[in-house]
Amino acid sequence: MKPIFQGKPPISFFRHKFHSQCSSINPQVVCNSTSSREEFITNILDRRWTLTNPDTKVHQINVSNLQTQHNPGLLGNVTFSNNSNPPLGENLTELHNNQSSFYIIRDDLLHPLVNGNKARKLDALLPLIEDHSGTDVVTCGGCQSAHTAAIAVCCAERGLKAHLLLRGEQPQILTGYTLISMLYGNVTYIPRSVYSNREEMLLSHADSISGTVVRLDDLLTTSFTIHKSTKSNFHNTRPSNLKKIVIVNEGAGDAIALPGLIRLVKYLSEDNKFGKNQPLKIVVDAGTGTTAVGLGIGALCLGLPWEITAVMLADTIEGYRKQEQHLISELCRCSGLPLMHTRLVHWVQRPRPRKFGNVLKGEVEACQQIARETGVLVDPVYTLAGWEVASQLSQEEGKGGAKVVMIHTGGTLGMFGLAQRYKSYF
Structure with missing residues (x-):
């Protein structure tokens, strides 16, 4: 039986998942030549796009421990605050009183309905x-x-x-x-x-x-x-x-959905954003898993020291690995990119496993806490899982190491449907 955490799961839980569910911390993916990767990136980005530009807002979420241990919520004894204009680029490595924090890519703000x-x-x-x-x-x-x-x-x-x-x-x-x-x-x-x-x-x-x-x-x-x-x-x-x-x-x-994610990676790796040398741990919730695979391919082909962690929501790890292999194979077949792979994405369980689409007690209150403290709206089915893992990793990495970055995958209008189905939680 899988463990169900009533409060804040321990850091060791995530560390165990990262190591036990992935054959290696470093993706075992090989591209035969740097020139092939560069040519691939050039070709795949030379097209018309739906979005006029790939720009997105980057916020920084500070995570603070509360002194009281009384009745901790689902997110534990922590509180959050939002810096909507954090230092990036050459100022990215500035210390902030050693406070734990993670960055959030506000793709939920791309379009009022399509985000x-x-x-x-x-x-x-x-x-x-x-x-x-x-x-x-x-x-x-x-x-x-x-x-x-x-x-x-x-x-x-x-x-x-x-x-x-x-x-x-x-x-x-x-x-x-x-x-x-x-x-x-x-x-x-x-x-x-x-x-x-x-x-x-x-x-x-x-x-x-x-x-x-x-x-x-x-x-x-x-x-x-x-x-x-x-x-x-x-x-x-x-x-x-x-x-x-x-x-x-x-x-x-x-596979045609992958170029848009590769375009996002290219944008985030610009010198005035995260750059190409800063190690990052990218956290994203995974429905079909396509987003995570696209981010992983982009990081690989651009030679970035980024790890992609995908929180599994709708399938088993075997199912996600099969989907990962299928998407990469399709992209390689169509583009001619000589890519061989066994692991590209770190697939991990969400803190409280459940049947996909279900909402558990305390999750709506967690979304409410995040919204009130940061102005960021997440939903219980998808993005709350990414927030939880990013928050935990940021505390693990708080004294140095890789920066933790959460991709906000949108989906906030789904809260209306959940309010219909789970009236007692709202």
Whole structure:
């Protein structure tokens, strides 16, 4: 039986997980030559993007121990404060009275509706669909899917039609991502028995739209040769009487989602941010695991001394490692990058394991504490897990060593759906 911590889990718990679940602290990944890596980075970043630029805000969260030990909350006897303008670049190594702290990448602020890792995954995906004359996008997700809402909003902004297959029954009251999906896209609710066979479900629905159906996988190979920054926006030349329907898998967990994360790594490694020499421990919550793999590939190819720690939320470590291998293999096949690997990401358990999507007692109060003390909103299913691990690691690394950095993957509108399902917690 896996341990369930009622309060603050000990540092030794995380240290044990890092060493026991990874065959090596250093990723066993080899790229055959530096020139191959540099050429790969140049090629993969030479394209049009959904985001105008990769900029993001970086905040620093200070972690302070409370003197009292009375009734510690889920996060333990600590309090947080937020420095929204921390020293970076050449001032990054400045000491702050030896206080524990971690940096947080505020990707939740990228867009009011499309933010976090959804924005990064779609950064290269939508222009690729446009450049292959796509007109419609079919995808799927849960009732409160941030992915389907992001697809709907981005497609609407670019003149594409989004067809969203949501698992289960329509709620009596639409809130959060379900509401956004309905407002921006064409929503169909799918019985769970049908949804269980996602591939057949997506293809069947795409066929019903009447047009040429293509899978996103089929566009990957050409994306590294055709999809360049100099290519004109195809909105001006698209035939108005032809439909091309592109199927995007649940969560956009495809290799084409990786360039957006690599672009983020390149931005964060600039001299006026974290630079290329500062050791970092990057912490990210992992749904499909695509975000973590993209960050790991970017760090590897840029030669950065960064470790990627992904908090597993929806699968076993074997499942995540299989997904990691699949994504890297697909990217290498499409780009020609000579990459061999066994471990790229440190996959670790969340402090309180549970069935994916469930909320446990005390987690909403923890999100409330973080929001009130820092102005940062996290959610109990995804980003709270990343915050907990980043907070613990920052206390371990408080007297030197690597800087701890949490990627805020967004998803905060999901709180509305959780408030519907877990009324007693709100």
